[in-house]
Amino acid sequence: MPFELGIFLGAKKFGSKEDKQKRCLVLDIEQYRFQMFLSDIAGADIQAHGNNVGELAATVRNWLMNVSRRAMPGPADLHRAMADFFAERNDLAVTAGFDPASVPYADFERLVVGWLTRPVA
Structure with missing residues (x-):
């Protein structure tokens, strides 16, 4: 670009x-x-x-x-969370009614935010 x-x-x-x-x-x-x-x-x-x-x-x-200057997880924690999200990404996309290979950006962003803010048992 x-x-x-x-x-x-x-x-x-x-x-x-x-x-x-x-x-x-x-x-x-x-x-x-x-x-x-x-x-x-x-x-x-x-x-x-x-x-x-x-x-x-x-x-x-x-x-x-x-x-x-905001508090953020460290690089290792961030990488671990990314791996966890990507392990669930396809199921999240299908549940939301998308082909996992072609989720529009705004919808992908919503999937990520939903995953990050979900209640953890």
């Missing part, structure tokens, strides 16, 4: 006072791969995740923690 990132960064630099305060996390599979197709972002803090879901989750969690 280099185009969308460019729009965001342009708005951040040239936009309103609120736009200038926005933050973003730029992720890629490899640390310097972006330079092949987005050389204008050189010098930005690009976080690599190695195409590893656990590393990706930890990177996003750590960034959110630094930006928000």
Whole structure:
């Protein structure tokens, strides 16, 4: 999504006072791969995740923690919760009336929130 990132960064630099305060996390599979197709972002803090879901989750969690300063579960707990959710994802989708392979984003978000806020016995 280099185009969308460019729009965001342009708005951040040239936009309103609120736009200038926005933050973003730029992720890629490899640390310097972006330079092949987005050389204008050189010098930005690009976080690599190695195409590893656990590393990706930890990177996003750590960034959110630094930006928000809110209490959050640690990376290992987050990864464990993700694994638990994904083990139940297909059943949750079917119960909600969806083909597990094609749940629209807004509905997927509702499945996640419902799963996170469910009463635990």
